[in-house]
Amino acid sequence: MSNRAESVLVGLIGEGVMPSLTPPMHEREADVQGLRLLYRPIDLLELALPAAAVGDLLTAAQHMGFNGLNITHPCKQLVMKHLDEISDDAARLGAVNTVLIQDGRYIGHNTDFSGFGSALADGLPDAHLDRVVQLGAGGAGSAVAYALLKAGVKELDLVDMDANRAAERAAELGELFPEASVTPHTPNELAQLMPRTDGLVHCTPIGMAAHPGLPLDIELLEPRHWVADIVYRPIDTQLVREARAKGCAVLDGGRMAVGQAADAFQLITGRVADRERMRAHFLELIAQEEAAASLNGGTLAKAAR
Numbered sequence: 631m632s633n634r635a636e637s638v639l640v641g642l643i644g645e646g647v648m649p650s651l652t653p654p655m656h657e658r659e660a661d662v663q664g665l666r667l668l669y670r671p672i673d674l675l676e677l678a679l680p681a682a683a684v685g686d687l688l689t690a691a692q693h694m695g696f697n698g699l700n701i702t703h704p705c706k707q708l709v710m711k712h713l714d715e716i717s718d719d720a721a722r723l724g725a726v727n728t729v730l731i732q733d734g735r736y737i738g739h740n741t742d743f744s745g746f747g748s749a750l751a752d753g754l755p756d757a758h759l760d761r762v763v764q765l766g767a768g769g770a771g772s773a774v775a776y777a778l779l780k781a782g783v784k785e786l787d788l789v790d791m792d793a794n795r796a797a798e799r800a801a802e803l804g805e806l807f808p809e810a811s812v813t814p815h816t817p818n819e820l821a822q823l824m825p826r827t828d829g830l831v832h833c834t835p836i837g838m839a840a841h842p843g844l845p846l847d848i849e850l851l852e853p854r855h856w857v858a859d860i861v862y863r864p865i866d867t868q869l870v871r872e873a874r875a876k877g878c879a880v881l882d883g884g885r886m887a888v889g890q891a892a893d894a895f896q897l898i899t900g901r902v903a904d905r906e907r908m909r910a911h912f913l914e915l916i917a918q919e920e921a922a923a924s925l926n927g928g929t930l931a932k933a934a935r
């Protein structure tokens with residue numbers, strides 16, 4: 631038996647979270663550090679609960695002695711009205727993916743943006759950040775764009791096939807970062823944008839096992855560009871492979887997945903996670919998944935993200 635101060639109980643609330651690699655990443659890191667930590671997925675689909683149940687689940691988690699929660703699709707905005715305190719960045723970004731339960735209070739943070747930010751700094755330390763093209767302005771893309779602007783990107787070209795979404799996100803981000811220029815575009819403008827950019831960040835689902843292929847004409851990529859993909863199932867997406875073959879400096883999507891987990895681990899446990907050790911474990915898990923999928927004829931697509 632142990633209490634909240636002696637061991638750590640964490641959950642992940644969202645739809646389709648059973649295949650998530652975040653629980654094993656936290657548990658392994660805690661094991662190595664000699665910390666007793668259990669991390670359970672709480673899947674709204676399995677429980678047949680609507681996204682609006684997130685508030686009741688927070689209360690239940692508090693009653694049951696949870697120390698913290700990760701929150702994912704479709705609850706990252708919905709959860710905010712149930713919180714007692716929200717970090718400045720999460721409030722500005724308008725999304726929470728980590729909730730600490732402390733002294734009966736709920737405190738929200740966002741480690742998607744901080745995880746991408748540290749991934750970029752660690753994985754592409756020499757990347758020029760004056761001008762960046764970002765493809766995809768959805769949920770994850772919003773956190774990534776926020777991180778890019780915080781990292782000092784001066785001109786961010788936000789490209790999405792949904793022109794309204796690109797325009798809305800660009801306007802929101804432009805207000806948050808008035809010193810930068812954030813411009814919305816559609817994919818048919820990429821031929822004009824790529825020759826002017828330092829790097830490309832990819833945040834659409836293209837390249838996932840369920841959506842194979844390339845998100846842009848690969849001829850537009852030059853060896854001087856750096857490329858960051860956030861898709862990590864598979865870890866070597868076609869974009870990652872072809873960018874590497876061209877000689878581009880490349881960041882794979884696993885870096886962000888590990889970054890968000892490492893930052894949440896630190897917030898929840900108060901201990902610093904060893905990111906390289908966590909990444910090595912993450913790559914092991916992905917390799918196991920990819921090997922199992924190739925035995926089953928490519929059903930990696932079943933994994934949610």
Ligand SMILES: NC(=O)C1=CN([C@@H]2O[C@H](COP(=O)(O)OP(=O)(O)OC[C@H]3O[C@@H](n4cnc5c(N)ncnc54)[C@H](O)[C@@H]3O)[C@@H](O)[C@H]2O)C=CC1
Pocket residue numbers: 765766767768769770771772789790791792795817833834835836838845860861862863883884886887888890935
């Ligand atoms: N590395 C990590 O930690 C994470 C990675 N992901 C990856 O990021 C991908 C995107 O996730 P979300 O932003 O949550 O999805 P989302 O569905 O909220 O957004 C995707 C956006 O891409 C746009 N889009 C789709 N196809 C496009 C194309 N061909 N050209 C231009 N725009 C296009 C859509 O209009 C939409 O705005 C996921 O599929 C997943 O693979 C997601 C979350 C975390």
Ligand SMILES: O=C1C[C@@](O)(C(=O)O)C[C@@H](O)[C@@H]1O
Pocket residue numbers: 642644647650651652700701702703727742887890894935
């Ligand atoms: O969106 C994501 C992905 C995630 O849900 C996962 O399954 O790894 C974990 C969340 O913390 C993060 O915000």
